[in-house]
Amino acid sequence: MVEPWDTRAPKVVTLPSGRRIRGRGLRYELPEGQRPTFGVQLTEHEPAGVPWDSVWIPWRDFWLPADPVDAMGKLRAAYDRAVEERVEICCGGGVGRTGTALSALCVFEGMRPRDAVRWVRRTYHPRAVEVPWQRRFIRQVFDAGTAGSRRP
Template structure:
């Protein structure tokens, strides 16, 4: 579980890894293509949404992704939530960095914050790091 500066908690994980111990989340946001949904989405029995987001790349619909990330942050204030991609580092870390921004971490520090508080490999590519910075500029 990642606890953000504003008190919000979000579980980050990889769908390709064993499910972590503990209760099922109330809601999940999952990041991947239709292939990941077919292969690993069947075990998700709680309410959830998907963002089409190819591995190592950026979301297919950035606006939709921004809206769903913001909504996840709001849900996390009152519900147990998780975010996951296949490996749990690149795409998941990118979303966690965006959530860090929403919780008050400066955009220029969000990636480092997530690497310190979640996974040192989080936000794997230069374009994912750039997307985190652009996320902050496009907040409505």
């Protein structure tokens, strides 16, 4: 187990379960201090490599993941790894796609989709989850988890 994220660090949120996740915009400099041990990159084009373990979810700005089921699986893996690792979720600006992904993690925590969006907007960024179809994706995550047959 690694030292968890410092809760005073910018854009680090602590989920109700105690997992700490950092959101970040790739257009900005990497913050000083702790580095992630696992990252999820939400971008249209495959990003350059980083010196920590990471996965790429193909996801256009203001849209949805190219493969929602694959995205749910990768986000679930990030959620699971956040118990013992410093997980970072990032997109271009660090708001819409990142906020949507953080909301999906809140659904894994047991929140209903609407509550997850509210929580992320309150604790991470007030404009997180920017478009209606991103809210629809969060409902898909919820439905996949509650259906019982396909837990993301």
